[in-house]
Every structure is written in C-alpha cells, then in structure tokens.
Amino acid sequence: MRKHSVEPRNASLKILEAARALAAREGAGKITIEAVAKEAGLSKGGVLYNFSTKKALLSGLLDQMLVAHRQLLEKVPERYPSRTLRGHLETVLQSQDLDDDLSMAILAASASDPRLLDPLRTELTCDLERILSDAKRSPDAMIAVLAIQGLRFQMLLNLPDGGADIREGVIERLRTIIDELE
Amino acid sequence: MRKHSVEPRNASLKILEAARALAAREGAGKITIEAVAKEAGLSKGGVLYNFSTKKALLSGLLDQMLVAHRQLLEKVPERYPSRTLRGHLETVLQSQDLDDDLSMAILAASASDPRLLDPLRTELTCDLERILSDAKRSPDAMIAVLAIQGLRFQMLLNLPDGGADIREGVIERLRTIIDELE
DNA sequence: TGAACTTAACCGACCGGACGGTACAGAGGT
DNA sequence: ACCTCTGTACCGTCCGGTCGGTTAAGTTCA
Numbered sequence A, B: 001m002r003k004h005s006v007e008p009r010n011a012s013l014k015i016l017e018a019a020r021a022l023a024a025r026e027g028a029g030k031i032t033i034e035a036v037a038k039e040a041g042l043s044k045g046g047v048l049y050n051f052s053t054k055k056a057l058l059s060g061l062l063d064q065m066l067v068a069h070r071q072l073l074e075k076v077p078e079r080y081p082s083r084t085l086r087g088h089l090e091t092v093l094q095s096q097d098l099d100d101d102l103s104m105a106i107l108a109a110s111a112s113d114p115r116l117l118d119p120l121r122t123e124l125t126c127d128l129e130r131i132l133s134d135a136k137r138s139p140d141a142m143i144a145v146l147a148i149q150g151l152r153f154q155m156l157l158n159l160p161d162g163g164a165d166i167r168e169g170v171i172e173r174l175r176t177i178i179d180e181l182e
Numbered sequence C: 001t002g003a004a005c006t007t008a009a010c011c012g013a014c015c016g017g018a019c020g021g022t023a024c025a026g027a028g029g030t
Numbered sequence D: 001a002c003c004t005c006t007g008t009a010c011c012g013t014c015c016g017g018t019c020g021g022t023t024a025a026g027t028t029c030a
Helices: A011-026 A033-040 A044-050 A054-074 A083-094 A098-112 A114-134 A138-156 A164-179 B012-026 B033-040 B044-050 B054-074 B083-094 B098-112 B114-134 B138-156 B164-179
Strands: none
Touching: A011 A033, A011 A044, A011 A054, A011 A098, A033 A044, A033 A054, A054 A083, A054 A098, A054 A114, A083 A114, A083 A138, A083 A164, A098 A114, A098 A138, A098 B098, A114 A138, A138 A164, A138 B138, A138 B164, A164 B138, B012 B033, B012 B044, B012 B054, B012 B098, B033 B044, B033 B054, B054 B083, B054 B098, B054 B114, B083 B114, B083 B138, B083 B164, B098 B114, B098 B138, B114 B138, B138 B164
C-alpha cells in the first residue's frame, strides 16, 4: 500500500514555531488559531488539520518545551553529582524571556483545563524522584528544588528579585547547596 | 421591590465574595461577569456598576487577597525575628485550596494584561525589602523567600511535592533556616 | 500510458455562542 | 428632587470549531 519514503511534510513543527514567535512578539494573550495560522503562512483549517483543537496545540507547545528541557538536562556532564538538580538550575538560568509568554499562555490555558499540565507533572515527578534519591539530605535538596521553581516563576511573572547582587548571591548559594548534597 | 432591606449599601464586598465562591466551586475558568452576578444574587448591571470592568473586578479580588495577606503577616508576634519572612511561610502553609482557583483566575488574566499583577509586585517588593534588611545573610533569606514562592506555586498547580514526609522535612528546615537568619 | 480513483494536506467561509460592555429605565432612600 | 444603586435588554466582537471544497501526489488497472 504505502511505502512513503518522504515524510509527510510536517507543518506541525512550523506551526509550533510560529506560535512561539507569535507569543514572543505579541504576548501570551495573542495566541489564537487564526493568528498562529497567519504567522505560519497557513490557513486556519491548515492549523486545525495538524492540531485538531487548540488545547492540542498548546499541549504540543508544552511537549516541545519539555523535550528541550530534557535535552538541556542531558548536557550536564555525567560526572556531576546531583545531575538532575544541577540541570534544573542551569535550565532556569539559561532560559530566555522568549519562553516566558509561551509559558504564560500555557499557564493561562491550564486555568480552564488543569489536565493540560499533566505532562509537566509527570516529568517533574520523575525528576524529583531522581533528585531525592541522589541526595543525601533530602530536605535540603527539596528546598533547592523549590527555590529553583520559585526563581522560575519570579522571572516568569516579573516579580521583584531584590536586585542583581542578591540574585548572584542566591545563584552562588544554590550551587554550593547542590555541591554539598552528595 | 425590595426584599432584603438590610445592607443595601455597596454590594462590592458581596460581589467579591461571590467571585471567590464561584471560583472555588466551578474553577478558575468560570469567572465571568454574568456568573458572578448570578452567584451574588444580582444582575450583570449591578456587578458592572460596582466594578466598571472585568479587570477591575479581578483587581479587586487581588486586592482583597493582598489585604488578607497583610493581616496574616501582622498576626505574627512582633518579638519574632525575620517577622515578614516567617509570616510568608505561615501564610503559604495556611492557605486553603479555596484560594487556588482564584489565584489561577488572576494568573490567567495576567497573561493578557501583565499590569494586573502590579499591586502584587509592589507588595512583594516591600516585603522583600523588609526581609532582606532584617536578615544577616541575605542570600539565605532570599533562598527562603524563593523556596516559599516555589511552594506556593507547587500547591497552586498541583505539582509533585515528593510526599508528605519530604514536605514536613522541608517545612521544618525552612523554619530553622529562618531562625538562624538573625 | 493514461484515465479513473484515492488519499493526504490544506483552504476559507461560516456558524454559534460566550462574553465584555453599553443604554436606559426605574426603585429606594435621604 | 436628587443621587445611588440595580435590572433588562441589547450589541459587537472575538474565537474555536465545522464542513464542504480544492489541489496535488500517488495508485490502480485497462
């Protein structure tokens, strides 16, 4: 029947990319199917062909972010102790503002459908398990996790951070906490 | 055609209360002016008289939460060192799930209008300033702040927490960190 | 080979309803 | 009489999703 050597021209990726660009340029609130379609050089129908619903689109975006997250984690050299935790920290520090509006969009959507975040939850559950089993003193490890999470949301929502010097101090401190875990 | 002759003045409070109840019962996504009106036992016009726009309503909700937050902070006995920080921790621990959907609603709305969170930002800026000036080792204090923030979001979004024992360990550890700040 | 047919990918008009906001007409109290 | 407040009706817009095309690239078979 079908041999199909050439992959079906995947517009999905282009669509996701368009959504990212759109979110970065216009803000989280501007992600509508039509807008994404226009940005991707497609029609509304085209987008809906690839993602049968808007939730599916957002879900796809989250998925992409999780994949990127995983890749970043793997880049942490194996020899490091508390590898996962360290990876989390670096991920947060590297994250540019580009992802912020995207995250906000997903967050906003999760207000009406909490299950949208399920993939994130399972991913975090995995990571957390690894982190806690790696570390000697789990409370300290968990506090580091929480602080990193706090840092992420602080950046996401533009909450006050106490100024640059505090920021650096915190990062340094977090690093030493992680170092001393094992 | 007055039925309840009592307390005709200013339905704002009742409206806010209704919005809270609605959010708690139906979820964050269900906060619409009409729904709130129905819940509060008045009409859409009535709600819009008190809050001329939906943003104003959400803003009012945020305000109420901040007031409650401030009151909780004041309940921490003065003699405690790092009073504000301690208050933050206790606030998070006491917070009911009731507030969760409300917070989600506000968060979601802030995706399309980031300035909605401005009051929160200024409040936090104040608190942070006090916390950092109170504490001897500011990085540690900031880490505590971040961890508490992380805790809040973890609860808000139902992110994994590593289980009850870890949770307790974290709380205890946070308390000692705070104790040792001054 | 080439006509008929199938299918994947995409288009775009349209629908329906949700929702924020407006207009205006009272009602009640002072 | 006036001001504060509330109710009803309505409007316009936005947006997600549907649906009947349409195009192009195979595939089948005479």
